[in-house]
Amino acid sequence: MGTKERRQREFEAREQLFLDTARRLIREEGLLTLQMARLARACDYATGTLYQHFTSKEDLLVALATQRLSQQCQLFCRVAEWDACTRDRMFALTVADEYFSRRHPNYTKLMQYVFTEVVWETASLQRRESLTLELAPVIKGITGVVDEAIRRGEVDAGVLSAQEMMLGPWAVCHGMQSLLQTRGLLAQLEIQAPRKTIYAHAQILLNGMNWQPLFDLGDKSALDAKVARVEKELLS
Amino acid sequence: MGTKERRQREFEAREQLFLDTARRLIREEGLLTLQMARLARACDYATGTLYQHFTSKEDLLVALATQRLSQQCQLFCRVAEWDACTRDRMFALTVADEYFSRRHPNYTKLMQYVFTEVVWETASLQRRESLTLELAPVIKGITGVVDEAIRRGEVDAGVLSAQEMMLGPWAVCHGMQSLLQTRGLLAQLEIQAPRKTIYAHAQILLNGMNWQPLFDLGDKSALDAKVARVEKELLS
DNA sequence: TCGTATAATGAACGTAGTTCAATATCTGAC
């Protein structure tokens, strides 16, 4: 009696179809112009069917964000388990974050929008929780790296807990991405190489934590080499 | 023949009334429920009159953001000219940012929303430009502090320009605020003292730049003292 | 006082998210 399970599978496949098509529409025409009716039509379903899956448009957006976040977290978990010293693994998280944002240009914008009060509070509790759940393994993984570094004496624990420490690199990535992607806002800053700036500040932060081995920021080619190694070993 | 000027003044006063009332409505009922018709009614004007001032709802939101940003930038300019060493001035920017966000809880949310593609691209070019213009003096001021520090040899210029350097502390502030305010997202992180975490990472970043005099992060009361001094001398 | 220009009004319009009564489909029992 596999009828029920088959139904369930078909239901999930359709949800995936909706999400994939939504992603395509956003890629082709932008987040601004995504319409529920058109999305349903594009999938050869009626509008109402969409609402069997998503309680609202915002709910759909959170679902989209969750899927991408899941991919990103998988990447981060791989980074956290990378065969390299804790310092390099920590830096690699920044490289991975930047890489992921570059590969999925709409993702950062979507995330920024989704975490807005207006959207977040309108989505269903269930969707919000399932997004939040995606974070659990990656938080565990990164906290593990920090703990390992503390145990080995490779970093000063100082007054911060492991979780408070990991928030720093996270904030630098997130903040930089957010500032840099706001069109026109930073035009007057004339940042020549945004990627390099992100990487440099990530290293600066780790140096500030006295995370061993310290990195020489005067050496420009060394930074490129660090990035190149991460890209070669983790992002190909 | 001051008729025209009087008209102009009255027009500006009315715009201010709209903005103040919008802020009040947002404070009382949230950003989600702000409605153009209700805002106009609350000011005893017809809906159409609002559109004499703002080309769209998004345009109004950008105008709101611009006013708050203007206040914040004035505060930042005062910080940049503070009578203290470059390192303390730089740190004071983070304290001021955090203070401002705490005093205006809706501001961070509004900013986050306004810089979203969906909102930003819908506002009029003029509004966007006038918001961007507000940033010019504060960028000049902060770059001045960085330049002064480089000149005095209090910081390693490294591979980054003054403008690239100031982006670091900015990103830490912005990123932290953004991460911490997303309800539920970081509940699992159990950050006990978010403010302290922001301040610590700001100091860590400055230490990483080798910005003199270095700060001892092991000394918890020293951090409190630094913050207290800024609050006493600049934020009262 | 009056003609004209300018501004204010709010009902009507348009759009897009959401709902729900009608319809179709599927399932399992007989």
Add this chain to the structure above:
DNA sequence: GTCAGATATTGAACTACGTTCATTATACGA
């Protein structure tokens, strides 16, 4: 194979709001 009941799908209608614009009111200068 047929049928009753359950379940799923449909898309037109509903609703909410942002926006517009023909109408009306006001202000100004001659």
